[in-house]
Amino acid sequence: MNSESDQPKLQSFNNRMETGDDDEPQVVFESKTKSLRRRRPQKKQQHVQEPEPVLIDDDDEIEELPNISRSPSPSSIKEEAVILSDSDYDVNEKFNNFVEMETPAGQVSDDPMTIESDSEAGDIQDVTPPEVLHAARVRQADELKKSGNDFFVKGEYHKALEMYKKAIEALPTDAAFYGNRSACYMMLKKYKEAQADARMSLQVDPSFEKGYLRLLRSSLALGDIVGTEGVLQAIKSLPTCTTIHVAAEEAKLNTLRNYMAECVASKEKKDYRKLLYLCERALQIADGDLQLKMLKADSLIHLNRSAEAQELCMEVLHTDSLCMEAYYIRSICLYQADNLEKAVQFLRQALQFAPDSALCLNVFRVRH
Numbered sequence: 001m002n003s004e005s006d007q008p009k010l011q012s013f014n015n016r017m018e019t020g021d022d023d024e025p026q027v028v029f030e031s032k033t034k035s036l037r038r039r040r041p042q043k044k045q046q047h048v049q050e051p052e053p054v055l056i057d058d059d060d061e062i063e064e065l066p067n068i069s070r071s072p073s074p075s076s077i078k079e080e081a082v083i084l085s086d087s088d089y090d091v092n093e094k095f096n097n098f099v100e101m102e103t104p105a106g107q108v109s110d111d112p113m114t115i116e117s118d119s120e121a122g123d124i125q126d127v128t129p130p131e132v133l134h135a136a137r138v139r140q141a142d143e144l145k146k147s148g149n150d151f152f153v154k155g156e157y158h159k160a161l162e163m164y165k166k167a168i169e170a171l172p173t174d175a176a177f178y179g180n181r182s183a184c185y186m187m188l189k190k191y192k193e194a195q196a197d198a199r200m201s202l203q204v205d206p207s208f209e210k211g212y213l214r215l216l217r218s219s220l221a222l223g224d225i226v227g228t229e230g231v232l233q234a235i236k237s238l239p240t241c242t243t244i245h246v247a248a249e250e251a252k253l254n255t256l257r258n259y260m261a262e263c264v265a266s267k268e269k270k271d272y273r274k275l276l277y278l279c280e281r282a283l284q285i286a287d288g289d290l291q292l293k294m295l296k297a298d299s300l301i302h303l304n305r306s307a308e309a310q311e312l313c314m315e316v317l318h319t320d321s322l323c324m325e326a327y328y329i330r331s332i333c334l335y336q337a338d339n340l341e342k343a344v345q346f347l348r349q350a351l352q353f354a355p356d357s358a359l360c361l362n363v364f365r366v367r368h
Contacts, residue, residue, distance in 0.1 A: 141171035148180060157187045175205035182214040186221070191288035194218040209244055216249050223282075223289025225260070228253050256285045263295060272299040290316050294325040306333040324353040 148163030164181040171177065178201035185194035198214035205211070212235050219227040232253070235244055259282035266275040279296035286292060293316050300309035310333040316326040327350035334343035 137171050141167045141174065141177065144170060145177060145180065148184075152180070152184060152187075157184050160184050161188070173204060175201040175208040175211060178204065179208065179210045179214055182211075182218065186214070186218060189287065191218050191221045195222065207238075207240075209238075209240060212238070212244065213246070216246060220249060220252060220256070221286055221288045223256070223260075223286035223292055225253065225257055252285050256282055259285075263292075267295070267298075270302075272302040275299040276303065288319075290320055290323060291325075294323070294329065297326075297329045301329060301332055301336070304336075306336045309333050322353055324350050327353070 144163050144167035148160045148167065151157070151160035151163060161181065161184045164177055164184060167174075167177045168181065178197045182194045182197035182201065185191070185197060195215060195218035198211055198218055201208050201211035202215065212231060216228060216231045216235070219231055228249075232246060232250060235241055235246055238244070259278050263275060263278045263282065266272075266278060276296060276299040279292055279299065283289065283292050283296065293312055297309040297312045297316075300306070300312070310330055313326040313330040313333070316323050317330075320326075327346045331343045331346035331350065334340075334346060
């Protein structure tokens with residue numbers, strides 16, 4: 001039961017509830033709403049200016065700067081939160097599209113969420129598959145090989161040699177290219193190079209039959225009897241030895257072996273005419289044997305044909321500039337031509353290549 005003193009207060013409260021005249025809470029709500037609306041534009045315009053760097057000395061005192069990176073309190077975040085409407089999302093999407101249009105090609109956008117496509121990246125290139133590259137190299141090497149074969153048939157061996165070299169550079173795993181270049185060296189009488197290429201072709205492809213033939217003929221041309229015999233044994237051990245005809249090379253090898261044995265016997269007997277004859281016959285088989293040429297030059301000196309011997313020595317030195325025998329024999333030729341000064345000069349060069357050569361030392365003591 002309410003007392004009589006409380007009746008006026010209760011009546012006033014009921015009247016206010018019936019009429020909806022509760023002004024105080026409404027005023028408070030409106031004030032808060034207005035304050036929130038006033039803060040929103042201020043938040044968008046707020047700009048924090050970074051402090052400029054200041055150069056100081058060690059003796060200066062550093063004033064404590066306010067902490068501008070202080071994280072806001074949870075209550076301030078709650079009060080300053082802004083709810084985006086659908087129209088705000090449309091504005092953001094238009095802004096992002098504008099930024100993408102304004103960003104030049106090849107330039108990385110400042111937006112960390114932007115992903116640059118491969119077409120826009122300037123440093124990304126297309127990678128060609130290895131199979132395609134290999135096929136292109138094969139076609140290029142085949143064309144170079146055909147050009148080299150055309151030059152070889154025409155007798156233009158130097159041009160053919162260049163084509164074969166380029167073919168090997170384009171495709172160094174083809175044994176036929178080394179075999180063709182070996183044949184080209186044989187025609188140019190560069191037997192050591194021909195022998196090296198023939199061996200290389202067999203390293204690339206041990207079943208390459210023409211490689212064995214090139215190696216056999218180059219070894220025989222160099223007068224390498226032991227090496228030629230080894231190649232013949234290797235050919236006979238091949239499964240396809242019946243298809244490789246080496247009867248002519250084997251017969252030449254036996255003839256060369258006989259000539260070499262007779263040359264040694266003739267030199268011991270000092271039969272220089274027969275020695276010269278045997279050397280000339282042997283050189284028809286082994287044109288690249290430098291020792292045979294020096295043996296021939298020695299027989300020419302004893303037959304008083306020093307001009308021919310000197311010319312033969314120059315030919316040998318053109319092939320091998322370190323041949324001691326060529327310098328020695330040429331010094332003898334110059335001595336016989338009464339050119340003592342040059343004779344001593346060439347004899348000194350021979351001693352540089354073979355300081356312990358008893359033959360050169362004896363001649364130097366007698367002639368000097």
